[in-house]
Amino acid sequence: xxxxxxxxxxxxxxxxxxxxxxxxxxxxxxxxxxxxxxxxxxxxxxxxxxx
Numbered sequence: 001x002x003x004x005x006x007x008x009x010x011x012x013x014x015x016x017x018x019x020x021x022x023x024x025x026x027x028x029x030x031x032x033x034x035x036x037x038x039x040x041x042x043x044x045x046x047x048x049x050x051x
Contacts, residue, residue: 016049 023031023041031038 012049016045019045019048 020041023036023045026034028038031041036044
């Protein structure tokens with residue numbers, strides 16, 4: 001049980017990190033097209049990682 005908990009937390013962190021990286025690579029124009037501002041990237045990634 002403990003191992004599965006640690007693995008799920010690790011996977012969530014990896015999803016968070018990948019999402020931040022991918023969104024950070026977008027230009028301001030591309031982010032604007034998506035309705036996202038640069039300061040929202042970490043919050044959006046955090047929400048995505050938990051979902």
